[in-house]
Amino acid sequence: MTQIRRLFRTPWLGPLLALFALYALFTVLAPDTFARQSNLQTMLRQTAVVGIAAVGMTFTIVLGGIDLSVGSAVALTTVVVAECLRAGMGPIAAAALGVLTGGMLGLCNGALVTGLKISPFIVTLGTMSMLRGLAKGIADEQKIDADPRGLDGLMQSHASSFLFPPGVWLMLIATLFGVGLLTYTKVGRQIVAVGSNAETARLCGISIPKTTLFVYALSGLLVGLAGVLEFSTLTVGDPTDSVGLELEVIAAVVIGGGSLSGGQGSASGTLVGALLLTVIKAGCTHLGLPNWVQEIFTGFIIVIAMSIDRLRQRAR
Amino acid sequence: MTESAAPALLRVAGLNKSFGATRALSNVELTLRAGEVHALLGENGAGKSTLLKILAGTQSADGGSIELAGRPYAPRAPQQAQALGVAFVSQEPALCPDLSVAENILLGALPARFGWIDRAEQNRRAGAALARVLPKGAPLPEFAQRAGDLGHGDRQLVCLARALAQAECRILILDEPTSTLNSNEAERLFDVVRELTKNGIAVLYVSHFLEEVERIAHRYTVLRDGKFVHSGAIAGTARSELVKLMAGRDVQELFPRSERSPGEVVLDLQELAGPRMPITASLSLRRGEVLGIAGLLGAGRTELLRAIFGLDRVKSGTLRVKGIIGPGSPARRLAQGVDLLSEDRKGQGLAEALSLGDNITLSTLESLGPFGLVSPKKRAAIAQSYLERLGVRARGPEQQARDLSGGNQQKICFARLLQHGADVLLLDEPTRGVDVGSRADLYRIIDELASRGNAVLMISSYLPELLGVCDRIAVMVRGKLGPARSASELSEHALLLEATG
Numbered sequence: 001m002t003q004i005r006r007l008f009r010t011p012w013l014g015p016l017l018a019l020f021a022l023y024a025l026f027t028v029l030a031p032d033t034f035a036r037q038s039n040l041q042t043m044l045r046q047t048a049v050v051g052i053a054a055v056g057m058t059f060t061i062v063l064g065g066i067d068l069s070v071g072s073a074v075a076l077t078t079v080v081v082a083e084c085l086r087a088g089m090g091p092i093a094a095a096a097l098g099v100l101t102g103g104m105l106g107l108c109n110g111a112l113v114t115g116l117k118i119s120p121f122i123v124t125l126g127t128m129s130m131l132r133g134l135a136k137g138i139a140d141e142q143k144i145d146a147d148p149r150g151l152d153g154l155m156q157s158h159a160s161s162f163l164f165p166p167g168v169w170l171m172l173i174a175t176l177f178g179v180g181l182l183t184y185t186k187v188g189r190q191i192v193a194v195g196s197n198a199e200t201a202r203l204c205g206i207s208i209p210k211t212t213l214f215v216y217a218l219s220g221l222l223v224g225l226a227g228v229l230e231f232s233t234l235t236v237g238d239p240t241d242s243v244g245l246e247l248e249v250i251a252a253v254v255i256g257g258g259s260l261s262g263g264q265g266s267a268s269g270t271l272v273g274a275l276l277l278t279v280i281k282a283g284c285t286h287l288g289l290p291n292w293v294q295e296i297f298t299g300f301i302i303v304i305a306m307s308i309d310r311l312r313q314r315a316r
Numbered sequence: 317m318t319e320s321a322a323p324a325l326l327r328v329a330g331l332n333k334s335f336g337a338t339r340a341l342s343n344v345e346l347t348l349r350a351g352e353v354h355a356l357l358g359e360n361g362a363g364k365s366t367l368l369k370i371l372a373g374t375q376s377a378d379g380g381s382i383e384l385a386g387r388p389y390a391p392r393a394p395q396q397a398q399a400l401g402v403a404f405v406s407q408e409p410a411l412c413p414d415l416s417v418a419e420n421i422l423l424g425a426l427p428a429r430f431g432w433i434d435r436a437e438q439n440r441r442a443g444a445a446l447a448r449v450l451p452k453g454a455p456l457p458e459f460a461q462r463a464g465d466l467g468h469g470d471r472q473l474v475c476l477a478r479a480l481a482q483a484e485c486r487i488l489i490l491d492e493p494t495s496t497l498n499s500n501e502a503e504r505l506f507d508v509v510r511e512l513t514k515n516g517i518a519v520l521y522v523s524h525f526l527e528e529v530e531r532i533a534h535r536y537t538v539l540r541d542g543k544f545v546h547s548g549a550i551a552g553t554a555r556s557e558l559v560k561l562m563a564g565r566d567v568q569e570l571f572p573r574s575e576r577s578p579g580e581v582v583l584d585l586q587e588l589a590g591p592r593m594p595i596t597a598s599l600s601l602r603r604g605e606v607l608g609i610a611g612l613l614g615a616g617r618t619e620l621l622r623a624i625f626g627l628d629r630v631k632s633g634t635l636r637v638k639g640i641i642g643p644g645s646p647a648r649r650l651a652q653g654v655d656l657l658s659e660d661r662k663g664q665g666l667a668e669a670l671s672l673g674d675n676i677t678l679s680t681l682e683s684l685g686p687f688g689l690v691s692p693k694k695r696a697a698i699a700q701s702y703l704e705r706l707g708v709r710a711r712g713p714e715q716q717a718r719d720l721s722g723g724n725q726q727k728i729c730f731a732r733l734l735q736h737g738a739d740v741l742l743l744d745e746p747t748r749g750v751d752v753g754s755r756a757d758l759y760r761i762i763d764e765l766a767s768r769g770n771a772v773l774m775i776s777s778y779l780p781e782l783l784g785v786c787d788r789i790a791v792m793v794r795g796k797l798g799p800a801r802s803a804s805e806l807s808e809h810a811l812l813l814e815a816t817g
Contacts, residue, residue, distance in 0.1 A: 186428040189419055196412035196464075203374075203410060204423040204478070205395040263414035 011257025012269030014308050018301070019276045026283035034286040043278045044168045045155055049074070049226045049233070050245070051171040051274040054252040055178040056106075056222030058270045061253050062182060063215045064195040064262025065113065065120040070223055071245035072131035073105045075238060077227025079135045081151070082144035082237025091150025098231065099224035105131060106220015107213065114209040128246070135239035144237035154232040167229045171271070174222060178267025191215055195262030251298075252277055255305045276301065325350045325518045326371075326389070326487055331380035333366055340366040341542045344380070348487060348518040353509060355533035355550065356522045357562055359723075359751030363542040364522055368489055371520070372404035373397035385486070395424065401486035403479030407495055409471035413464025418442035420463045421477045445481035449473050449508050469501030476508065488512060489520045494528060495749065498613045506532050524751070526555050538562055562752050571784030572760050574767040578787070579603035582740050582771045583624070583654075588633035593619035595795035596633070599773075601740070606762060606772040607800060608786030610779065610811045616795040617775045618659060621742045624773075625649050625656040637740070650679070655738035657729055659745040659775070665729045666717050673699035673713035676731045702731035707757050723754020730761055741765065743774040747781060759785055779808040791815050 027035040053070050060067050077098045084094035105127070112123045155167045162169070182188040193201040194211050202208055230242060254260065255276055256269025280301060284294035326348040333341040341363045348354050358364050369375040371382070373391030382389045384400060391397035394404070411420050418438050419426065422445075427437040439459045446457070450473065457470055466474065472493060479488060490509070494502040509519055509532060523529055529536065530550060538545040538561040546561050583601040588594060593616030601607050611617050622628040624635065626644030634641055637652050649655075658665045667675055673695045682688070699713035706727040710720060717728060726746065733741060746762070747755045762785055766772055776782045782789055783803055790800040791814040798814065 184433055185431045186426050186433055187431060189415065189426055189433060192414055193412045193419070193423055196414035197410065200410040200412055201423065203394045205425075206423070263412070 010269075011264065011309060012255075012266065012272045015255050015257075015269065015272045015276055015305055018305075019272055019279060022276065022279050022283060026279065026286065030283070030286040034283060039282065039286070041157060041164065043275075043282050044171075045165055046282070047274050047278040048155065048165075048167040048171045049230050049242075050248050050252060050277065051271055052174045052229065053223050053226040053245070054249045054256075054270045054274050055174045055267050056219030056226075057246075057249045057253045058178055058256075058258060058265050058267050059182070059191060059215045060120075060219045061250070061258040061260060062195045062262060062265040063191050063212065064198065065212070065215065066124065066250070066260065067106075067109060067120065067216070067219060067223075068124040068246050069105070069109060069128040069131050070226075070249050071242040072128045072135065073102055073220070073223045074227040074230050074242040074245055075240065076105070076131050076135040076138075077101050077224050078231040078234060078241060079139045079144060079237040079239050081228055081231045082146040083138065085146035085148070085151075086144065095151060095228045098228040099221055102224020102227055103217050103221040106223060107217040109220070110213040110216025113216065114212045132239070132243075139237060139239040141239065143239075146237065148232065148235040151228070151232045152235055154229055167232065170225065170229070174225070175267045175271045178270070182265075182267060187211070187214065192263060195264075197263075248277060251302050255302060257309065273305075323350060324348065325385055327381075327383045328367075328371075329381050331367070331370070331382065332378045333370065333375070334378055339542055341370075341377075343544065344539065344542070345544050345547075346537050347547070348520060349535075350486075350516045350518055351513045352534045353513055353519045353521050353532050355529040355536040356520055356539070357526075357529065357536055357558060358539035358545075359562055359753045362539040362562070362751070364539055365491075366542075367539070368404065368491055368520075368522065371397070371402060371487075371489060373402075398424070398479075398482045401484050402489070403482065403485045403487070404489045405472070405475045405479050405491065405493065407492040409468065409475045411463045411471055411474060413462065415463055416460050417446075417457050417463055417466070417474055418459035420474050421445050421481050423478065424482050441481065442477070445477040446473070448480050448512075449476040467501075469497050469504065472497065472501070472505065473508075480512075485517060487518045487520065489522075491522045492524065492749075493521070494523065494525065502528070524749070526558055529558075530555065559752060571781075572763050573784075574763055576604050576606075576766050576787065578605045579769060582638050583773065584634075584636040585624070586634045586636075588620070588623060588635055589631045590616075590619050590623045590628050591631055593795045594623065594792070594797060597792075597797035598633075599790060599797060599800055601771045601773050603739070603769050603771050604766055605787045606766045606774060606785055608782040608789040608803070609773070609775045609792055609797070610777075610782055610789055611775075611792035611815050613777065615792040615815070617792050618744055620792070620797065621656060621744050621773070621775060625654060625742055627656075650736065650738070652740075653738050654740040654742065655733045655736050656742040657733060657744060657746055659748060666725055668716070668718035670717060671714050672703065672708070672710055672717055672720075672728055675717050675728050676702055676713075676735055679732060680735050680737075698735065699731075702728075702734065706731055706761060721751070721754070723750040723757070726750050726754070726758060727761070730758070734765075739770045741770060741772045743772060745775055745777065747776070747778065755781070779811050782811070783808065 033039065053074065057067060057070065080101045081094050081098040084097050109124055109127055112118065113120045155165050157165050182192065190206050190211055193206055194208055198208060231237060234241060252273035253265055253270045255273030256266065258265030258270065277298060280298050281294055284297060324347050328344060328346040331341055331344040344363065344367060356364050366375065370377050373394045373396050376390065376392065389400065391400060412423065421442040422438055427434045427441065442459055463471065463474060479485060493505055497505065513519060521533055533550050535547065535549050537547040540562065579602055581600045581602050585597050585599050588597045597620050599607065609617050619628060623630055626646050626649050635644065637654060667678065676699045677695050696713045703710055703713065708724050708727045710724060717725060747758055750758065762772055774786065783806060786803045788800040789803050789806055789811065791798045791811060793815060
């Protein structure tokens with residue numbers, strides 16, 4: 001009985017049902033195209049970048065923070081990876097440097113938030129613009145062509161990949177990692193504690209600056225990984241790419257039960273949120289609906305998800 | 317009750333602390349003995365909080381000495397205080413609502429192996445800590461339960477368990493522990509405190525409720541204006557004596573009562589019932605009188621005021637305001653001259669981030685200038701007049717409301733009611749969390765309002781206050797309001813009997 005009640009309290013149960021319902025709906029409406037198995041593959045692939053960045057954003061939001069610089073950081077990462085490849089680096093080294101770039105940018109965000117005691121919204125609003133500019137400066141405001149061999153395979157299904165392209169596996173692993181970290185590790189519970197009530201956490205001896213730095217750096221590493229996958233998709237370094245990606249990422253977290261006031265959110269819910277966004281997009285495309293319908297629909301789903309969450313909180 | 321043989325566990329002498337030019341503590345002394353409950357008494361602003369903060373390690377003293385079991389004690393952080401055995405439980409239970417009960421108890425030292433939480437060990441330790449703060453035989457709360465879903469009483473127990481779990485606790489500081497508890501929960505807390513003292517723990521107990529202090533404490537120390545006033549045994553000290561020490565004035569002055577002449581009926585209820593509470597309430601309130609409503613927490617008193625003010629639906633019965641029956645909404649009631657002072661000052665009464673001037677004039681902005689403009693000069697002038705009239709201790713109209721003590725904040729709430737021009741005032745626990753000195757000011761204000769022909773309907777859980785301030789008192793029991801009787805015919809004893817009957 002308590003098991004069932006607990007299940008109903010799972011914040012992402014609603015979105016999960018909505019995900020299945022929408023999937024079923026589009027399958028019925030566009031049986032020839034949407035229901036095809038290759039489309040499932042495509043949709044998972046399209047979710048990978050948002051999904052991985054959103055796991056990082058889950059940590060940030062659970063901590064009570066926010067990161068608006070995700071889109072710019074992804075673009076900057078694609079540029080860095082492309083430049084590295086052009087400089088003659090191997091694909092693994094270039095990808096590693098891309099991930100580290102994301103981590104460094106995250107660390108900078110965290111340092112600004114803790115050091116200057118400015119709200120993360122303002123800090124990352126600033127770095128969003130700075131990183132975008134930096135990406136454009138490095139790339140000389142052009143797309144950077146580089147030989148993507150070795151990295152382009154990340155987002156393609158081929159004989160050696162098991163069921164899904166490696167990028168999709170990375171997304172699933174990142175999600176599992178996120179679930180494990182937030183639920184079962186000491187640092188994860190400390191993140192929840194800080195987001196839930198920072199003052200109490202501080203009085204209990206949890207270092208808020210350290211936790212904040214850790215979260216933004218970790219979240220940055222995942223953004224870096226998302227950037228590498230984005231490069232793999234684009235096969236060029238593009239400083240104008242991923243504008244507004246952060247909003248999609250935040251939407252995924254929030255649909256999945258994340259609370260912008262901190263303390264609540266889960267990586268599994270976030271994955272559901274990210275998939276839901278992709279299914280809406282893909283479904284609308286398959287139905288031949290214009291882009292604007294899709295955008296209205298997406299926004300509608302976000303608002304609905306929030307109001308359902310509100311009701312759930314009140315029922316408690 | 318005193319055990320004079322018990323050794324001094326904590327000895328504070330000549331303690332000083334200043335904030336800028338304000339002297340918060342000067343030459344304060346305090347001696348805590350092992351196994352005693354020691355009440356720290358004083359008005360708001362007397363320096364109790366500052367002393368507690370210094371003992372808990374969140375602030376450091378400027379001068380003086382503190383000795384814990386004979387060794388100098390000067391914690392620089394709460395964790396250090398805890399490690400030395402001094403635990404602090406704040407007034408509002410400080411919990412992380414999204415964490416589980418067990419996690420909240422062990423938050424400072426979550427048991428983990430290579431970073432992974434050891435759930436079994438966590439539950440074992442949390443259980444041990446909870447067992448110490450639960451009366452014998454009481455069921456343990458579920459460890460995995462979300463702490464935010466607990467009631468106030470259970471939250472406090474979790475905080476207590478945490479305080480005791482973190483290190484070998486020798487001194488437990490409780491700041492207004494019962495202010496958010498109902499009477500059952502408070503009784504449970506008293507049992508726990510008694511149990512702890514049996515094990516040699518000294519409890520420093522801060523409370524505004526003297527009845528409570530008389531029941532639980534062995535000795536007391538009174539502070540006033542940051543200075544040590546007196547210390548002694550509770551047994552053999554009269555309550556009036558304690559109040560006198562705290563306020564520095566006689567108790568009799570507390571309840572001024574000028575000539576009041578009841579006029580026409582302005583509020584008339586006939587068998588009023590709300591959706592759940594009240595079940596039935598009939599009363600008539602006249603101009604120039606103060607009608608009190610006594611009762612236990614949860615008896616439906618707040619719901620009655622909410623129904624009158626139009627915040628809750630009226631299910632049946634009639635409600636006449638100044639002779640008019642009609643649907644109520646807060647806006648309509650305000651227009652009729654009815655205003656409500658909420659019991660939840662922070663949540664519903666005051667915009668803490670705004671200035672005093674803004675708070676006072678918030679509901680009457682149209683009077684501050686033409687075409688929706690707000691004249692800061694006019695606002696300041698209006699606010700200043702209230703600050704003087706109500707005796708608010710503040711720097712001026714531009715000060716933020718959150719900087720004020722509870723009593724002074726409540727005066728600001730009163731000022732807004734007055735500025736509104738309301739003549740039927742619904743007051744819900746107007747002196748909750750207000751120190752003795754400011755209470756006297758509030759009583760004076762209520763008396764002044766009544767003598768000028770305003771009608772006041774007032775809820776209070778503090779019986780001496782009801783008896784002192786009101787002309788008539790009715791008792792509410794489980795949603796049913798009894799008949800109003802003249803306060804002069806009633807006693808604390810009689811009211812209590814009726815309320816619990």
